[in-house]
Structures are given as structure tokens and as C-alpha cells.
Amino acid sequence: MKKVICKVEYDTETSELLQKKTVGEFGDPKGYEECLYKTADGKLFLYGTGGEESPYAEETIKRISAAKAEEWQKA
Numbered sequence: 001m002k003k004v005i006c007k008v009e010y011d012t013e014t015s016e017l018l019q020k021k022t023v024g025e026f027g028d029p030k031g032y033e034e035c036l037y038k039t040a041d042g043k044l045f046l047y048g049t050g051g052e053e054s055p056y057a058e059e060t061i062k063r064i065s066a067a068k069a070e071e072w073q074k075a
Helices: 066-074
Strands: 002-005 008-011 016-023 032-038 044-050 060-064
Touching (some): 016 066
Antiparallel strands (some): 002 008, 016 032, 044 060
């Protein structure tokens, strides 16, 4: 997935996957997956996708700071 945020392109195909978290099971309407990515120039972002009742009912990309990424990784 690609998304441009503030004139910066975030692309799951060309970025490095750092960590993945899965909540629930495949087919669970409340289940979802979050993936932390790092772009070639060091920008971090979360890619989320999930069931229709999850926080990621539509796949999305969100920018994330290094501090927030560190918190996310520890959670």
C-alpha cells in the first residue's frame, strides 16, 4: 500500500518491515494486524488492516515518531 502524507510517500513495498503484531484470528471481525515500517530515509509508519469491527476496518498508513514507535514495540 502507498500513501502520501504531507508530501512524503509511505510505501509498504519499498520500506523495511521492522515488526508485526496480530490481534485476534483470521476472519475475526474485531481482529487486526499492525506492521511497523521504516522508509529508506528513516521515517517510521504503521500499516494497519483488519476486520470490519476493528480499528482498521479500512487499511491505512499512519506516520509515527521514533518515541511512539518505541512505545508501540514494547506494548
